[in-house]
Amino acid sequence: xxxxxxxxxxxxxxxxxxxxxxxxxxxxxxxxxxxxxxxxxxxxxxxxxxxxxxxxxxxxxxxxxxxxxxxxxxxxxxxxxxxxxxxxxxxxxxxxxxxxxxxxxxxxxxxxxxxxxxxxxxxxxxxxxxxxxxxxxxxxxxxxxxxxxxxxxxxxxxxxxxxxxxxxxxxxxxxxxxxxxxxxxxxxxxxxxxxxxxxxxxxxxxxxxxxxxxxxxxxxxxxxxxxxxxxxxxxxxxxxxxxxxxxxxxxxxxxxxxxxxxxxxxxxxxxxxxxxxxxxxxx
Numbered sequence: 001x002x003x004x005x006x007x008x009x010x011x012x013x014x015x016x017x018x019x020x021x022x023x024x025x026x027x028x029x030x031x032x033x034x035x036x037x038x039x040x041x042x043x044x045x046x047x048x049x050x051x052x053x054x055x056x057x058x059x060x061x062x063x064x065x066x067x068x069x070x071x072x073x074x075x076x077x078x079x080x081x082x083x084x085x086x087x088x089x090x091x092x093x094x095x096x097x098x099x100x101x102x103x104x105x106x107x108x109x110x111x112x113x114x115x116x117x118x119x120x121x122x123x124x125x126x127x128x129x130x131x132x133x134x135x136x137x138x139x140x141x142x143x144x145x146x147x148x149x150x151x152x153x154x155x156x157x158x159x160x161x162x163x164x165x166x167x168x169x170x171x172x173x174x175x176x177x178x179x180x181x182x183x184x185x186x187x188x189x190x191x192x193x194x195x196x197x198x199x200x201x202x203x204x205x206x207x208x209x210x211x212x213x214x215x216x217x218x219x220x221x222x223x224x225x226x227x228x229x230x231x232x233x234x235x236x237x238x239x240x241x242x243x244x245x246x247x248x249x250x251x252x253x254x255x256x257x258x259x260x261x262x263x264x265x266x267x268x269x270x271x272x273x274x275x276x277x278x279x280x281x282x283x
Contacts, residue, residue, distance in 0.1 A: 042260050045253040057254035065231045066239035066255070069147065073222075073235065074215040077154040081211050085162025086204070090196065092163075093170030094178065107164065110157050118156050119224025122149055145227030150235065153221035158214045165207035166200055173199055202277045206270065213266040217259055 047054050057063060088107060092100060110118060126133045126143035136143060143149045177199070181191045197204075219237040226233040234242060236259055243252035 039260055042253055043257050045249060046257040048253075049250050053250055054254045054257075057251040058258075060251070062231045062234065062242075063239060063251075063255055066234045066236050067258070069150070069234070070216050070236045072147070073151050073154050074212055076151050077158055077215045078208060078212050080155055081159045081162050082204070082208060084159055085166060085207065085211075086200075088163040089166035089170050089200075090192070092167050093173075094175050104167075107160050110160050115153075115157050115218065115220030116224055119153050119221040122153055122156070122221075122225050144225055145229065145233060147233065149225035150222050150233060153225045154215050154218050157218055157221050158211050161211040161214065162204070162207040165203050165210070169200055169203045170196075202273055206273045206277075209266055209269050209273070213263060216262060 046057075058067075088103065091097070092104060123144055124130065126136065126149065128134060128137060128144075133144065141148075143152070177195050178191050181195050186194070216235075217237060218235075219241075222235055223238060223241075226235070226238060228234060228238060228242070230239075230242060236255060240252050240256045240259075243249075243255065
């Protein structure tokens with residue numbers, strides 16, 4: 001006998017029953033155990049010795065250097081990914097060309113491989129043992145174990161976020177509005193700025209927020225190419241690992257709480273953008 005579905009006549013949605021309540025309970029318990037509890041533990045450990053010890057953790061020159069490097073890396077990687085992501089999404093969604101499927105596959109590549117492997121790719125490409133890496137070192141240009149390598153690795157692991165968010169939206173929107181603008185005499189840039197960009201602005205902001213969060217929190221690829229030079233190539237995640245390995249638990253969790261706080265800010269911004277997008281769709 002099939003379970004009877006009870007729906008609300010006004011909304012057409014299923015009414016709550018024992019099964020739905022059980023699913024809600026399981027979901028809430030799962031989130032509490034694997035998300036809320038660890039997050040609360042981070043902040044609890046960070047403030048275990050009081051607020052003075054907490055804020056003192058950020059007065060350390062190594063912590064400040066890690067914060068500056070993380071912000072610098074995100075400030076470079078995110079805009080470059082925005083430019084690439086918008087261009088790639090526009091080409092894929094609006095045009096047909098040979099190799100289109102290959103381009104889509106390459107965009108998904110960072111999602112398919114481990115970030116550690118991504119870091120090794122750059123070590124193999126720009127390391128001292130390679131012809132290119134040796135030539136760069138002769139020119140006094142350092143990529144691996146320096147800031148440029150960290151930026152390159154971060155760009156690699158984060159570049160799918162913008163493109164993958166925009167491609168489905170642009171494909172759904174089609175090309176009618178752009179074709180109408182071109183038929184009225186608008187040039188390529190005018191079509192982009194006055195037609196395409198306004199239609200994707202909320203999705204673009206949403207993807208930028210996700211890309212920025214990943215850029216600041218990236219560990220695997222950055223760990224491989226950084227060399228863990230304290231005060232020089234340590235980002236916030238690497239600095240947290242160093243502090244934890246030195247048994248400086250309060251300092252480690254204090255700096256980690258900064259990343260957790262940035263994550264919460266990202267979540268709030270994401271929720272606001274989703275709400276604005278839904279309001280726009282209802283109009």
